[in-house]
Amino acid sequence: MGRVQSAIRNIxxxxxxxFITQLLNFVLRTVFIDHLGDTLNxxxxxxxxxxxxxxxxxxxxxxxxxxxxYKPVADKDYEKVKSYMQFYKKAYRIIGAVIAVIGxxxxxxxxxxxxxxxxxxxxxxxxxxxxxxFNTVSSYFVAYKYSLVNAEQKNYIQTNxxxxxxxxxxSLQIAVVLTTGNFYVYLLTAAAVExxxxxxxxxxxxxxxxxxxxxxxxxxxxxxTGEIAAKTKALVFHKVGDVARLQTDSMIISGFIxxxxxxxxxxxxxxxxSIANVVNILFNSVISxxxxxxxxESRERQYRMFRVYRFAACWIYGFTAVGFSILLTPFVILxxxxxxxxxxxxxxxxxxxxxxxxxxxxxxxxxxxxxVFEQDKYLALIQGAVNLAVSIVLVRxxxxxxxxxxxxxxxxxxxxxxxxxxYKVILDRPVKGYFxxxxxxxxxxxxxxxxxxxxKELVMPQITIAAFAVMFVIICIVFNGVFLLLFGRTEEFAxxxxxxxxxxxxxx
Numbered sequence: 285m286g287r288v289q290s291a292i293r294n295i296x297x298x299x300x301x302x303f304i305t306q307l308l309n310f311v312l313r314t315v316f317i318d319h320l321g322d323t324l325n326x327x328x329x330x331x332x333x334x335x336x337x338x339x340x341x342x343x344x345x346x347x348x349x350x351x352x353x354y355k356p357v358a359d360k361d362y363e364k365v366k367s368y369m370q371f372y373k374k375a376y377r378i379i380g381a382v383i384a385v386i387g388x389x390x391x392x393x394x395x396x397x398x399x400x401x402x403x404x405x406x407x408x409x410x411x412x413x414x415x416x417x418f419n420t421v422s423s424y425f426v427a428y429k430y431s432l433v434n435a436e437q438k439n440y441i442q443t444n445x446x447x448x449x450x451x452x453x454x455s456l457q458i459a460v461v462l463t464t465g466n467f468y469v470y471l472l473t474a475a476a477v478e479x480x481x482x483x484x485x486x487x488x489x490x491x492x493x494x495x496x497x498x499x500x501x502x503x504x505x506x507x508x509t510g511e512i513a514a515k516t517k518a519l520v521f522h523k524v525g526d527v528a529r530l531q532t533d534s535m536i537i538s539g540f541i542x543x544x545x546x547x548x549x550x551x552x553x554x555x556x557x558s559i560a561n562v563v564n565i566l567f568n569s570v571i572s573x574x575x576x577x578x579x580x581e582s583r584e585r586q587y588r589m590f591r592v593y594r595f596a597a598c599w600i601y602g603f604t605a606v607g608f609s610i611l612l613t614p615f616v617i618l619x620x621x622x623x624x625x626x627x628x629x630x631x632x633x634x635x636x637x638x639x640x641x642x643x644x645x646x647x648x649x650x651x652x653x654x655x656v657f658e659q660d661k662y663l664a665l666i667q668g669a670v671n672l673a674v675s676i677v678l679v680r681x682x683x684x685x686x687x688x689x690x691x692x693x694x695x696x697x698x699x700x701x702x703x704x705x706x707y708k709v710i711l712d713r714p715v716k717g718y719f720x721x722x723x724x725x726x727x728x729x730x731x732x733x734x735x736x737x738x739x740k741e742l743v744m745p746q747i748t749i750a751a752f753a754v755m756f757v758i759i760c761i762v763f764n765g766v767f768l769l770l771f772g773r774t775e776e777f778a779x780x781x782x783x784x785x786x787x788x789x790x791x792x
Contacts, residue, residue: 303562304450308451312457316470323403330538331413333531334413352512366496368504369496371509375428377424380424384421391417394413399542415471533675533687603767609635614747630684637695643722647702650706659709668694672690
């Protein structure tokens with residue numbers, strides 16, 4: 285199966301799985317807020333983020349191992365695959381133990397992290413946290429097995445397993461909330477289902493790859509472990525910096541404002557992420573294909589594919605950001621009422637970061653596929669420090685919007701520096717053209733946004749379901765019509781349109 289076919293298969297399964305899980309998540313969130321309240325919603329969101337921060341103990345070894353697997357998988361060198369997987373298994377068991385120790389050490393400080401948890405005792409806060417910690421730690425004892433299917437460009441296997449698990453988990457949790465209204469039972473239900481899933485994954489992947497259970501495994505050479513160690517050392521800085529920049533907003537909001545606002549923000553994030561996941565699947569599904577591309581194709585071919593990848597991201601993330609900037613708050617009002625909305629400036633800040641994050645996904649995925657980690661290993665640390673400093677200073681002065689100004693400022697550092705590295709190290713060509721597009725695409729997006737905001741004043745003087753639906757259709761037509769008019773004759777669009785036509789012809 286070729287790279288394009290593998291990517292399409294991954295995308296299709298990813299999108300189906302995402303649609304199912306996001307629909308279930310939306311129903312669950314609605315039921316959760318109605319029966320368990322905004323405070324527990326905030327605690328749930330905060331602990332999810334906190335455990336993501338703890339996962340910094342993984343320190344990038346998974347990314348380094350995935351990159352190392354591309355070549356032996358492509359060459360069908362199963363003995364080498366066994367060696368890497370054995371190394372990966374041992375490393376992740378150590379990581380799981382480290383996260384458990386760190387997680388237990390953090391638990392006494394929970395009362396300082398969770399501000400104004402109305403009606404929740406310290407004992408309950410701690411026990412809730414331990415359940416979250418168990419789920420995170422146990423995942424490290426099977427997570428390494430997915431690296432092999434992903435290196436084979438069969439990401440859909442992982443997607444299908446996670447989708448089935450999510451369907452069962454969320455369905456049971458909805459039933460638990462409706463029948464018991466007990467947060468403990470809610471959390472333990474998820475823990476039980478996920479534990480069964482981990483057992484299933486172990487059995488299924490052992491049967492799919494029986495050679496992984498063989499005892500005669502040759503250890504990696506010093507050169508091979510040294511290469512992994514070198515890439516992991518570079519990724520340590522990326523991982524720590526990314527956590528400080530991407531995973532700390534909820535903790536800052538909880539510590540400086542209150543935990544209920546974390547829940548309000550998470551409601552917005554859930555809606556944004558439901559669509560963002562659709563988009564991210566498109567772009568993340570081609571990482572393994574890019575790994576193969578970098579390993580086997582010329583730099584000229586890599587450059588053309590990078591430009592196509594970047595163009596698609598700017599179009600899709602731009603369209604999504606504009607749509608959300610106009611319709612997100614009206615959607616929240618129709619869903620849960622005006623009392624749970626965020627200020628206009630906060631929403632716009634979240635979506636500005638969302639757009640530029642889309643560009644960073646392109647840059648990071650291409651760099652990861654090429655195994656280029658060391659050149660900007662300190663960049664993420666700088667970003668993390670800038671985010672924390674700006675966010676903490678501004679949240680005290682101007683409130684919630686200050687947190688997101690810090691996120692935007694720190695993120696833009698990568699939008700400027702990563703292209704320089706990619707063009708110099710991977711593509712070996714001047715970076716000027718990238719920055720021309722860096723200005724051109726957002727300028728077009730901003731102009732279309734201004735036009736659509738004017739139309740919104742006429743179409744949505746009041747927020748109703750009918751007006752919402754009409755405005756959605758108008759956004760789709762106007763934004764995509766403008767992009768097609770301006771960029772429909774470019775080489776990048778021609779390549780994408782060619783894929784669509786070939787797929788349409790093949791389905792007949």
